Amino acid sequence: MKSSKYNLSTKIILMVEFILLVSSVLFCTVSIYRARTTIRRSIQQRMLDIANCAAGSVDGDFLGSMKKSDIGSDEYNDLYSSLAVFRDNVDLEYVYGIRKTQMGNFVFIVDTDPEDPAEYGGDMKATAALESAGNGTAAVDEVPYSDQWGEFYSAYSPVFDSSGKVAGIVAVDFSAEWFDDQLTAQTRSTILSYVIILLVSLVFAAVLSLLTVRPFIRLQEELFEEKVHAETANKAKSEFLANMSHEIRTPINAVLGMNEMIIRQQQEVSDLNFTNPDAAEEALKSIGSYAADVKRAGNNLLAIVNNILDFSKIEEGRMDVVETPYQLCNLLHDLNNMIIFRAGDKGLDFDMDVDRTLPNDLSGDEIRVRQILMNILTNAVKYTDKGSVKLTVKGEKQGDGNIILSFAVRDTGIGIRPEDMDKVFTKFERLELERNGTIEGTGLGLAITKRLLEAMNGDITVESEYGKGSVFTVIIPQKVLSGMPVGNFREQFETRSLEKTSYSESFRAPMARILAVDDTITNLVVVVNFLKKTEMKVDTASSGAEAIDKARNTTYDVILMDQMMPYMTGTETLHHIRENKDGPSSNAPVICLTADAVIGARERYLEEGYSDYMSKPVDGRALERMIMKFLPKYKIETVEEDAV
Ligand code: ADP
Numbered sequence: 001m002k003s004s005k006y007n008l009s010t011k012i013i014l015m016v017e018f019i020l021l022v023s024s025v026l027f028c029t030v031s032i033y034r035a036r037t038t039i040r041r042s043i044q045q046r047m048l049d050i051a052n053c054a055a056g057s058v059d060g061d062f063l064g065s066m067k068k069s070d071i072g073s074d075e076y077n078d079l080y081s082s083l084a085v086f087r088d089n090v091d092l093e094y095v096y097g098i099r100k101t102q103m104g105n106f107v108f109i110v111d112t113d114p115e116d117p118a119e120y121g122g123d124m125k126a127t128a129a130l131e132s133a134g135n136g137t138a139a140v141d142e143v144p145y146s147d148q149w150g151e152f153y154s155a156y157s158p159v160f161d162s163s164g165k166v167a168g169i170v171a172v173d174f175s176a177e178w179f180d181d182q183l184t185a186q187t188r189s190t191i192l193s194y195v196i197i198l199l200v201s202l203v204f205a206a207v208l209s210l211l212t213v214r215p216f217i218r219l220q221e222e223l224f225e226e227k228v229h230a231e232t233a234n235k236a237k238s239e240f241l242a243n244m245s246h247e248i249r250t251p252i253n254a255v256l257g258m259n260e261m262i263i264r265q266q267q268e269v270s271d272l273n274f275t276n277p278d279a280a281e282e283a284l285k286s287i288g289s290y291a292a293d294v295k296r297a298g299n300n301l302l303a304i305v306n307n308i309l310d311f312s313k314i315e316e317g318r319m320d321v322v323e324t325p326y327q328l329c330n331l332l333h334d335l336n337n338m339i340i341f342r343a344g345d346k347g348l349d350f351d352m353d354v355d356r357t358l359p360n361d362l363s364g365d366e367i368r369v370r371q372i373l374m375n376i377l378t379n380a381v382k383y384t385d386k387g388s389v390k391l392t393v394k395g396e397k398q399g400d401g402n403i404i405l406s407f408a409v410r411d412t413g414i415g416i417r418p419e420d421m422d423k424v425f426t427k428f429e430r431l432e433l434e435r436n437g438t439i440e441g442t443g444l445g446l447a448i449t450k451r452l453l454e455a456m457n458g459d460i461t462v463e464s465e466y467g468k469g470s471v472f473t474v475i476i477p478q479k480v481l482s483g484m485p486v487g488n489f490r491e492q493f494e495t496r497s498l499e500k501t502s503y504s505e506s507f508r509a510p511m512a513r514i515l516a517v518d519d520t521i522t523n524l525v526v527v528v529n530f531l532k533k534t535e536m537k538v539d540t541a542s543s544g545a546e547a548i549d550k551a552r553n554t555t556y557d558v559i560l561m562d563q564m565m566p567y568m569t570g571t572e573t574l575h576h577i578r579e580n581k582d583g584p585s586s587n588a589p590v591i592c593l594t595a596d597a598v599i600g601a602r603e604r605y606l607e608e609g610y611s612d613y614m615s616k617p618v619d620g621r622a623l624e625r626m627i628m629k630f631l632p633k634y635k636i637e638t639v640e641e642d643a644v
Helices: 002-056 060-065 074-087 128-134 176-275 277-316 328-345 366-382 418-423 445-455 489-501 521-530 544-553 570-579 601-608 620-630
Strands: 094-100 106-111 145-147 150-160 166-175 324-327 349-354 361-364 388-397 402-411 459-465 469-480 513-517 537-541 558-562 590-594 612-615
Touching (some): 002 074, 002 150, 002 166, 002 176, 060 074, 060 094, 060 150, 074 106, 094 150, 128 150, 128 166, 176 277, 277 328, 277 445, 324 328, 328 366, 328 388, 328 489, 366 388, 366 402, 366 445, 366 469, 445 459, 513 521, 513 544, 521 537, 521 620, 537 544, 544 570, 558 620, 570 601, 590 601, 590 620, 601 612, 612 620
Parallel strands (some): 349 388, 513 537, 513 558, 558 590
Antiparallel strands (some): 094 106, 324 361, 459 469
């Protein structure tokens, strides 16, 4: 891709260069042709100047009347020597005098050649230039002519007598060779200067096109890359949503299935209660266990939705690490529970080997740690058809109160080819699609995992033998909160769970009155039941209009407002309540309760005038804490310091 784009810029530059070269060559050819004509004219002019000069030094009256018998006379000798001066000019070969006879032909009358002079009266070859001089106009031969002395270009200048008539002609001969040499030498230097100009302008043009074409091409490249990026992102989003639909259905299935079990078991309990109290108690325990599974599946679902948000955060480069205290035994227990059934469904053994001395109370981004481990564990199950998956957990304590946890997931699956190893963590990259086509996945999991680990100063590595299996090792630094070891994590979990399930309210406020607004009645039921033990009076409204009406007539300490309601949204309802200045609840704290949890949602709602923001699904304890924050202190009766 890159090279073809690079070629494009080279092609454009070469094209510009070619056009420039052709036009410059044409321009130079025409210019050289014109320059050659000019050079020729200037050489001819020089020849003519010499001929005119020589003619000027001759006595016209003597030349016109000279006879053969005058040869040797003083006047002849004067004529001879004044012409001979010009003969000594190195450029020319011969200088001589000519006369046109009455017959119209031309004859020699004086020749300064010392070696082989022409005879007086000897015929000479007439040329167009000679004819012109015979008629009184000096001229030079345009083409060379030959005679017994060689090949020449001659310049002819007329000599006039005192009456103004043409008395004779002085001719100067230049050899054709000399003439051509002059022409060639001067033309060559002209061509040389044109070639230099041509080369300089080509180099200049190349530099200019590099400077102008390159940025243009770069812009094209950037646009092209953006287009590819946008298309890939779009494709990834579609695939991602398709995958999420599947991932979300799985826990929903668990929620509905377990709930069905609860309903049936509850029926059984009420039937047994009268006949067999022991069996009824046993059945009640199962209800508790099913309910715990429902809770876990619900949390899974929430984690997936958070994954989607994470993905968009990663894409925007806004990945935050949120550290909270957590217990390693919970994490391990949940991982075990979530993976053991998936492995069992495929007939795989699943085993966990946990170093019992690892500290149980840790601080870190538990949700992300879960996400990372779930991802490599589900991959191990996905890409293994027979054999086992094993998770080994170890740790290396650091001096600064941190521990570097190491989670190694070993499987006996399909393995990864050596040439594919570096593609594993690349976004959208799925290996051996022809082989793994039926296995669901988007190729995003490990890319997200890697980025999450980078954000947590962790790392992930992979070793694999194609056809035999792989080991993915994740390293994550976490803070240690207490030295209590995790021991047998399953036992730890059970003890902790029991502690946790014994809920007690964090405060009581029988004098307080709050309003819960939601168009989904189930949500109102959940809120009312969550807050039952606080003894607050909880009014409900199932629409914006009903809420406005109630707020107009009653003083509420806190209003919980759902956002997405038909006819009037939560925000519109809030504005109406605030606008009714005399209303008893116009200044009541209004908390936004919404499923809108995308990036920036909180800030947006606070800007609208809400007192605070909570995303759904609502956690009972978090809701109590939130309400307590806004209740007048004198109305709060009981506060459990360590209930949180
Ligand atoms: P996917 O959603 O496709 O599983 P991932 O990013 O989690 O995406 O994994 C990327 C690719 O790495 C997978 O498509 C698969 O080809 C390969 N891969 C991941 N884990 C394993 C494994 N345990 N064994 C073999 N191949 C694996």
